[in-house]
Amino acid sequence: MLEIKNLKASINSKDILKGLSITIKPGELHAIMGPNGSGKSTLANVLSGKNGYEISGEIKYQGKSLKKISIDERAQKGIFLAFQYPTEIPGVNTNNFLKTSLNKVRKARGEKELDTLSFLKLLKEKSSELGIDEKMLSRQLNVGFSGGEKKKNEILQMKVLDPNLVILDETDSGLDIDALKIIADGVNSSRDKKKSFLVITHYQRLLDYIKPDFVHVLSDGKIVKSGCMELAEELEKKGYKKIN
Amino acid sequence: MKNQNINTEQDYKYGFTTDIENVRAPKGLSEESIKFISKIKKEPKWMLDWRLKAFNRLKNLKEPNWQKPKYPKINYQDLYYYSAPKSVSEKPKSLDEVDPKLIETYKKLGIPLQEQKRLSGVAVDAVFDSVSVATTYKEELTKKGIIFCSISEAIREHPDLVKKYLGSVIPLTDHYFATLNSAVFTDGSFVYIPPKVKCPMELSTYFRINASETGQFERTLIIADKGSYVSYLEGCTAPMRDENQLHAANVELVALDDSEIKYSTVQNWYPGDKDGVGGIYNFVTKRGACRGKNSKISWTQVETGSAITWKYPSCILQGDNSVGEFYSIAITNNHQKADTGTKMIHLGKNTKSKIISKGISAGKADNTYRGLVDIGKKALNSRNYTQCDSLLMGNKCGAHTVPYIKNKNSSSIVEHEATTSKINEEQLFYCNQRGLNQEEAIGLIVNGFCKEVLQQLPMEFAVEAQKLVGISLEGSVG
Numbered sequence: 226m227l228e229i230k231n232l233k234a235s236i237n238s239k240d241i242l243k244g245l246s247i248t249i250k251p252g253e254l255h256a257i258m259g260p261n262g263s264g265k266s267t268l269a270n271v272l273s274g275k276n277g278y279e280i281s282g283e284i285k286y287q288g289k290s291l292k293k294i295s296i297d298e299r300a301q302k303g304i305f306l307a308f309q310y311p312t313e314i315p316g317v318n319t320n321n322f323l324k325t326s327l328n329k330v331r332k333a334r335g336e337k338e339l340d341t342l343s344f345l346k347l348l349k350e351k352s353s354e355l356g357i358d359e360k361m362l363s364r365q366l367n368v369g370f371s372g373g374e375k376k377k378n379e380i381l382q383m384k385v386l387d388p389n390l391v392i393l394d395e396t397d398s399g400l401d402i403d404a405l406k407i408i409a410d411g412v413n414s415s416r417d418k419k420k421s422f423l424v425i426t427h428y429q430r431l432l433d434y435i436k437p438d439f440v441h442v443l444s445d446g447k448i449v450k451s452g453c454m455e456l457a458e459e460l461e462k463k464g465y466k467k468i469n
Numbered sequence: 470m471k472n473q474n475i476n477t478e479q480d481y482k483y484g485f486t487t488d489i490e491n492v493r494a495p496k497g498l499s500e501e502s503i504k505f506i507s508k509i510k511k512e513p514k515w516m517l518d519w520r521l522k523a524f525n526r527l528k529n530l531k532e533p534n535w536q537k538p539k540y541p542k543i544n545y546q547d548l549y550y551y552s553a554p555k556s557v558s559e560k561p562k563s564l565d566e567v568d569p570k571l572i573e574t575y576k577k578l579g580i581p582l583q584e585q586k587r588l589s590g591v592a593v594d595a596v597f598d599s600v601s602v603a604t605t606y607k608e609e610l611t612k613k614g615i616i617f618c619s620i621s622e623a624i625r626e627h628p629d630l631v632k633k634y635l636g637s638v639i640p641l642t643d644h645y646f647a648t649l650n651s652a653v654f655t656d657g658s659f660v661y662i663p664p665k666v667k668c669p670m671e672l673s674t675y676f677r678i679n680a681s682e683t684g685q686f687e688r689t690l691i692i693a694d695k696g697s698y699v700s701y702l703e704g705c706t707a708p709m710r711d712e713n714q715l716h717a718a719n720v721e722l723v724a725l726d727d728s729e730i731k732y733s734t735v736q737n738w739y740p741g742d743k744d745g746v747g748g749i750y751n752f753v754t755k756r757g758a759c760r761g762k763n764s765k766i767s768w769t770q771v772e773t774g775s776a777i778t779w780k781y782p783s784c785i786l787q788g789d790n791s792v793g794e795f796y797s798i799a800i801t802n803n804h805q806k807a808d809t810g811t812k813m814i815h816l817g818k819n820t821k822s823k824i825i826s827k828g829i830s831a832g833k834a835d836n837t838y839r840g841l842v843d844i845g846k847k848a849l850n851s852r853n854y855t856q857c858d859s860l861l862m863g864n865k866c867g868a869h870t871v872p873y874i875k876n877k878n879s880s881s882i883v884e885h886e887a888t889t890s891k892i893n894e895e896q897l898f899y900c901n902q903r904g905l906n907q908e909e910a911i912g913l914i915v916n917g918f919c920k921e922v923l924q925q926l927p928m929e930f931a932v933e934a935q936k937l938v939g940i941s942l943e944g945s946v947g
Contacts, residue, residue: 275898296902297901300902300903300904301904305902308902310895312895312896312898312899313896314899315917315918316916316918316919316920316921317913317914317917322903322913323903325909325913326905329903329904366917386904
């Protein structure tokens, strides 16, 4: 699904990723843990194609280089980023936004665009699966949403768009335990043999609910250690400093 | 990383010219050309006298120059003040008589005039340069006693109404461009809604400038008699030319007791090219008088075209409990300039006004909101709410807010809110990450920003206006 080799990224001539390699196969869930400033969010941004980074190394998605692929094309090809801080877009209805988004993705997949009725049906189904109040969806996109609502909205979008590669950028930060469970349920119910997940997090907490296949420790722009769930537990006990 | 591929040239799809034989007034501003206009329109003597009075007054007036966008001196002797297709020197009595070239022109503009293809629920008056070429749905409206025709026709057919109301909101001596218009105005629409009648359809006028070296001097007069209601919409386009053309209109609205006028504009005059060559000077005086108690006038404008837009659709709230509203979107891109806003003059008791202005500036453009809220001594318990939001795209454009507030009594309340923001990279990234390309993302964000105003437009036009908002900003973020 995703193959990253010796990835280096810098912004304003400051090096952030310094030779990162990772391979994620279909069906796998990888967790990346690391301290503040280790490059976790940069990795999420670079994978989704955000402008402004100087990049070298190789990123292959479904066997093809992502080098010249724009943000929206990547999204249409099934790369989904659940944002750490979902942005507010005043005046834009959450429902309409998601419908526009879904139809762009469907069109790219060669599927028929959904009309409003079928879309609302799908949305109703997915939001009740997640236990999300539909009222939230008739509000302006992320405007006045609580932290938890914003993150739930991200997971709902993930469910509706049905991507191949999901990147969760610290989706768990700032959530209470109930919201955390909703997010985890959303992820767990989406896991299948075809989908891959890259879960970026500070804490082991989320990983108690979504069991990763692999855990990597990111420090100073590099993967310094990889392992299984035990690594996350070790980290939680000893802290990041001891791992290096 | 891949850079977004975006058209850098703005597409103006209405930029074509119709090749048609014209009748023109003698070149230049003179008594002779005014007499020519009055004669060709078969006006009564009182109308010509009125025009000449304005012309005499004009000699003592100077062009105002307090506005932010400056422009090169206009040579008024180098313009034609009347130009009309030869084939409509007599206004055709039915559509069968209208020159097919004109019908074709309006079809290309998306305004079908033929009986079977008309916009449903919308009556259209089509003004081409200096004349009205067709008015649809006339008979149906006549049945209800509604008069919807060109102003030229109204001067001949309904002189009492015209005499009573023309110049009653914008006096002959108001200011340079208004007075110039009073002297040389050519065509525009006339609407009269009788007492207690709710106009059953949208009335609209479509203004088209076609001839070169010609100024367009539109004159529109709308009267809503007691207890009546009307919603009126105007649209405007012009060919792409290197010269700057002048459109100096006067629009007067009169609302009597318990009546309501909703006036919407979608202005898409040619804005000039990306280097700022050509485009229309849109210098317009629009004013409404809420003359009766409980009357209401609501202006909605979507200004996306013109090289320079300079206008302040205003409300004079004379009647007690009357309401004035102004909803505005002004978009400037490339080298376009806008200095627009409103005046709310509160005279009656318990009068209310609301101003919502959204200015969007991109490229090297400059956008000014200028507004006056004046609450008189006797306008007790009056209220105004003003909200001015500016959105900047890129770092070479400008946005300015110039509010003037005068409150002359202590029982009235004035509120003013203003924000300025830049289009947010994070918002664009978010939309892109959900599969929308750069232009779709900008269209979405800007439409969201303008939502409160777009919601005010009649349904039939809201969708078009939304698209226009997107198109006007194409190429504005690289």
